[in-house]
Amino acid sequence: MGSPTREQAGAARGVAVFRLLDREIDRVRRETGRTPRVLDVGGGSGTWAVPLAIAGCPVTVVDTSPNALATLARRADEAEVTGLITPVNGDVDTLAEVAPADGSDLVLGHGLLEVVDDPGRVLTALACAAAPGGAVSVLTVGRYGAFVGRVATGRLAEARALLTDPDGRTGPDDPLLRRFDAGRLRELAAASGRLEVEALQGDGTLEAWLPGPGQESEPAGREERDELDALASTVPELGEVAPRLHLLARRY
Ligand SMILES: C[S@@+](CC[C@H](N)C(=O)[O-])C[C@H]1O[C@@H](n2cnc3c(N)ncnc32)[C@H](O)[C@@H]1O
Structure with missing residues (x-):
């Protein structure tokens, strides 16, 4: 997947994530001679599905939101990849009904575990769908990255709650049901009984630290920033304070 097509698809974030997904796509192509079959659960409006389809992958997107799927259809049309994307209005709780067990080379659950009732059950369902x-x-969403973000913007009561609430919520009005740290994600992967963690990295590591426009002492180009972001994402200590945590696990 080349960078320009991602930007056209609106996915400016996720440099570190795309690097690992690229590696995965290459691996499947090398080992099987075909393009990976992707299942994107909670894929929403296609932030990930569209660039993956642009890279040539057939992608099934399962999502509960008809509105998000309508936006996905529009984006897929604009990117001329409608034929590669299968939208399914469905719930991860009944994933086996719409996606065959062991049927996908790459299964995505991005932005999903923080909004579902039972993240352990959901991760197990994603693992079962993977070949x-x-x-x-x-x-x-990373718990400590959210903490850093709140402190940086002076929202100290929310920052405190992020550290003291058992689920890392800012309060009863928090739209997210939980936030994760690396240890919790590793525990969930182990509890699925089917996943071996290959990579756990930060995503958007630089977001909270970059100076605003006009404040840079040395204006960085987009490429340089992305490069530094990808490098920082591989440092576990920085990953813990990144806005998002990315886990790539192998199904056994
Ligand atoms: C935060 S968005 C993430 C969208 C996309 N994956 C991304 O990373 O940009 C969460 C998505 O999960 C969907 N969702 C929430 N609960 C779900 C469930 N139980 N089963 C399937 N999709 C669900 C929502 O409709 C929404 O589109």
């Missing part, structure tokens, strides 16, 4: 030897990619 043995295939990969599961999970992207979640």
Whole structure:
């Protein structure tokens, strides 16, 4: 997947995530001679599905929101990949009814575990949908990254709640049901009984730290920033304070 097509598809974030997904696509092509079959659960309006389809992958998107699927259809049409995307209005709780077990080379659950009732059950469902030897990619909101973001913007009461609430919520009005740290994600992967963690990295590591426009002492180009972001994402200590945590696990 080349960078320009991602930008056209509106996916300016996720540099580190795309690097690992690229590697996964290459691996499947090399080992099987075909393009990976992707299942994107909670894929919403296609932030990930559209660039993956642009890269040539057939992608099934399962989502509960008809509105999000309508936006996905429009974006897919604009990117001329409608034929590669299968939208399914469905719930991860009944995933087996719409996506065959062991049927996908790459299963995405991005932005999903923080909004479902039972993240452990959901991760197990994603693992079951992946073919043995295939990969599961999970992207979640990071608890400590949210803490850093709140402190940086002076919202100290929310910052405190992020540290003291058992689920890392800012309060009863928080739209998210939980936030994750690396340890919690590893525990969930282990509890699925089917996943071996291959990578756990930050995503958007630089977001909270970059100076605003006009404040830079040394204005960085987009490429340089992305490069530094990808490098920082591989440092576990920085990953813990990134806005999002990305886990790539192998199905066994
Ligand atoms: C935060 S958005 C993430 C969208 C996309 N994956 C991304 O990373 O940009 C969460 C998506 O999950 C969907 N969703 C929430 N609960 C779901 C469920 N139980 N089963 C399937 N999709 C669900 C929502 O409709 C929404 O589109």
